[in-house]
Amino acid sequence: MGRRSTEILASGLLAFAAGYVLWPPRHVYWVQVSQAIGELAALAIVGISAVLVGG
Structure with missing residues (x-):
């Protein structure tokens, strides 16, 4: 139980x-990133980064 x-x-x-x-x-x-590259691209970067960290 302690390990869990x-x-x-x-x-x-x-x-x-x-x-x-x-x-x-x-x-x-x-x-600021979304203003430079667009909102969709910035959200994609955030999403991909979250998946990589989660993996």
Whole structure:
């Protein structure tokens, strides 16, 4: 049971860190990226990055 709890905690921390990197509070740099390359392309980059981090 202890190993399962550790895995859940590690997964939660990794998910939090990935979310913070991909969409940091008060500094959403993806808005600037979307203005430069377009909203759809910026969302695709965010989505692909999230999948890679999740994988």
